[in-house]
Amino acid sequence: MNLKLLEKLTQTFGPSGYEDEIRAVIRAEVESFADEIHVDPLGSLVAYRQGSGGGKKIAVAAHMDEVGLMATYVEEKGYVRFTLIGGGIWPGVGSRVRFADGTTGVIAVEHRDDATTMPEIHHLYIDVGATGRADCPVVVGAPAQFIGPLVHQGQRVISKTLDDRVGCYILIEVLRQLNDTPHDLYAIFSTQEEITLAGARTAAFRIDPDIAISIDVTATGDTPKALPMAVELGKGPAIKVKDSGMMAHPLVRDRLVEAARKAGVPFQMEVLTRGSTDAAAMQLVRSGVPSGCLSIPCRFLHSPSEMADEADIDNAIRLLLTALHTVA
């Protein structure tokens, strides 16, 4: 596994709507493996690889954007109030955030007489060490990312933004290793997945694909008192059956299962009750696109310390390559 690349991808700045830096990193990685490359009006990067002919037009999307925060107000004393970019985020007191200009801040909480409940977002603020509004480097509207370095420990990787830079990593590796496919491949590195799925939706509209697949992370049911879910870390990439935004097209789902068997990689079937992916938007583009999703099991989603399994990531690459090398 190319840990250096995964580290670069996870650490690069790119909250939803502000994907310029991560797009530049990915562009440099994929440029030499693409026949054409373009950036669309909402900022998604599309790398096109022409097939040998007789195949399908396949769009595969991984989202570049990450969840984050945005400054909403700077108080007289220089403390920064914020809102969230994306859902299901639990900013932990003491965790750190980084703004686009490099300014680091600490998430802190007001004193509450009753601290038995979780603080709400309006109880929290960011301290960047300013002494007042005048010397606070943060302005209203400034986006920030979480800080969470990548650690490789045994079979696991721990980092911020494995959601969905691990998907970007897989898609980059697929472009690098792909050969001899009959299919035209459109690799979409999408924007704004965490807020509206708008990047993949509009990219897929332009591409007008025969099949669309997203590569994203999914939750697991293998932690203490987890919401029951039959997905575990390290048991292989998960082939989506259903999530709260779509039913995977049975043929796409079955193609992925066949590819897993053919490649000899372990896999799990995924039913996710909360959350969805770019595939939900792509399947509804134009007159409809048969769509599916390949998921990487991941713990502690939308936190600064997401955790995934190295083998699941490597196996997802093998699975996708096999699926793309096979004639539809």
Place this chain on the structure above:
Amino acid sequence: MNDVRHDPLITTLQTLADLTGVSGDETKVRRAIKPLVENHVDTLRVDALGNLITYKRGTAENPLRVLVTAHMDEVGFMVTGHTGEGGLRVAAVGSIPERLLPGTHVWVGQEPLAGVIGLQAIHRLHGESFPQAAPIEDLVVDIGAKNKEEAQEAAPLGTVITFATRCREMGAVLTGKAFDDRAGCAILVALLQGERLPCDLYGVFTVQEEVGLRGARVAAYAVEPDVGFVLEGTLVDDLPKHEKDVSPTTELGKGPAITVMDRSYITPPRLLSHVLKTAAVESIPCQLKQPGISGTEAGGIHPARGGVPAITIAVPCRYIHSPRAVLHPNDLANTLRLVRASIARLTPETLAFT
């Protein structure tokens, strides 16, 4: 600032704000706007949902296609039933704060009947019931009908109801209903009445914003623009508060409010800087709206077809979604200046990601 009585922008706002145009039935507003713009645009049509789509050709050789929307609809009510005593049961169309409703004067229907949202006499209120706002489904609109049959005849199921408020001056400001978004409509009328711009201008007066950005969504699909500008009336929260040091969201009289991010979309950073730079170059006051609050038509426009960079520029209005909003005429004029200058200065490079 001009004397408000002679400013055409304000005259238009006054005309439009007083009309009934609850989401789904914007006919009166559309009919009032049409004669104001038809001699200033090249084409004009009404689409299947009721959007008024105008087109004003640009002067440039390869003009950008610019969509500008303002929604004609307003929040209000719809009749859902009739009581035995001749009262009307209603549902809210769009979001309306319940606590301000009892005792409010309303207009019922398109040939409006006067109505009052009923309330219990204060003499009968005591104890725990006093501070509670009744949910909208418990309210009864009184139109003076003698019985159920008379109420059904006068205001059948589906009849729309709006606040009975006239737009008027109040010191240096204006007060009236439906500034969200007749303020945007008045600005768009003025923009279309003005000189041709380099770009192709598609001015669309939309329907059903308050119930799900529906008009803008289909308008963006039809127009296929390169960029979208949304003209809005947005909330102001600048009155003194218990906790002093908190965001006012926007402030009255401080210029157009520009959206960085709301619950429906994120403004592309390039487009945002373009508008802010335009404001600086043209010396137009402006402010950033507190991010993360409310939704606008940009949320319906940006995912259209292959994607459309979009931005919302709004006139700050106190007490929106109520019978009496308040806006400052300078904000109205400056919003027009800012949107016009921002569109005039657009180039393909403004929009392109690299």
